[in-house]
Amino acid sequence: MNGKVDSKSDFFTVLRERHAVKRYDDHYRMKDDEIRTLIQSASEAPSAWNLQHWKFIVITDQAQKEVLFEIAYGQRQVLESSIVVAILGDLHADRNAEKVFESDVQAGRMTPEIKLNLVMQIEQAYANKPDWARDQAICNASLAAMQLMLAAKAMGLDSCPMGGFDPNKLIEAFAIPDRYVPIMLVSVGKAAEPARPSARLPIEETIVWNRFE
Ligand SMILES: Cc1cc2nc3c(=O)[nH]c(=O)nc-3n(C[C@H](O)[C@H](O)[C@H](O)COP(=O)(O)O)c2cc1C
Numbered sequence: 001m002n003g004k005v006d007s008k009s010d011f012f013t014v015l016r017e018r019h020a021v022k023r024y025d026d027h028y029r030m031k032d033d034e035i036r037t038l039i040q041s042a043s044e045a046p047s048a049w050n051l052q053h054w055k056f057i058v059i060t061d062q063a064q065k066e067v068l069f070e071i072a073y074g075q076r077q078v079l080e081s082s083i084v085v086a087i088l089g090d091l092h093a094d095r096n097a098e099k100v101f102e103s104d105v106q107a108g109r110m111t112p113e114i115k116l117n118l119v120m121q122i123e124q125a126y127a128n129k130p131d132w133a134r135d136q137a138i139c140n141a142s143l144a145a146m147q148l149m150l151a152a153k154a155m156g157l158d159s160c161p162m163g164g165f166d167p168n169k170l171i172e173a174f175a176i177p178d179r180y181v182p183i184m185l186v187s188v189g190k191a192a193e194p195a196r197p198s199a200r201l202p203i204e205e206t207i208v209w210n211r212f213e
Pocket of ligand 1: 160163
């Protein structure tokens with residue numbers, strides 16, 4: 001299985017064919033520009049106020065993967081995949097506001113007055129609301145994680161999201177500052193074996209039309 005989709009525009013093939021691959025060709029190494037394309041694609045994800053509540057630790061180094069292997073309860077994909085991306089949520093994405101909106105002002109997409117209003121609105125929204133900030137970080141960074149996995153598939157690669165790791169050990173071993181919360185790990189590489197088949201609940205069990213009765 002090469003996992004490569006025929007057409008970049010065949011989005012639904014990418015959706016259908018992305019599955020959680022656990023066994024990777026451990027000789028395959030993503031090139032630097034491929035990694036950058038992947039992260040760039042993940043960064044195109046939407047986020048509240050465009051605050052881009054994500055940070056990506058891209059783990060390429062085998063010694064660091066050995067450290068991560070222990071933290072991820074011995075999941076072999078950590079060692080065998082080309083890279084593992086630790087996706088972090090930003091608990092202080094409000095601090096990105098100035099930079100994000102200033103680039104809009106400079107590009108003529110926003111007036112300085114609108115920028116000021118938005119920055120004040122965001123400051124108020126974040127003031128003394130750590131739980132809310134955490135929800136925002138998790139929600140928005142998860143969108144980037146999903147986008148990263150779909151981009152990987154569109155690039156002919158495979159991935160697996162992992163929640164099975166000790167977040168406190170990850171924070172300690174990778175010197176993650178207080179500002180960030182670990183969301184998930186994502187392995188990326190060339191599949192050596194297809195993912196275990198999985199199914200989904202029928203959509204009639206997941207849709208609620210208009211409101212709960
Ligand atoms: C947040 C999250 C955490 C997950 N954690 C793990 C994990 O630690 N190890 C693992 O092998 N798979 C993990 N998975 C993969 C799921 O088991 C998999 O996505 C699910 O069974 C559906 O299969 P599919 O992705 O192949 O369609 C995780 C998936 C998500 C979204």
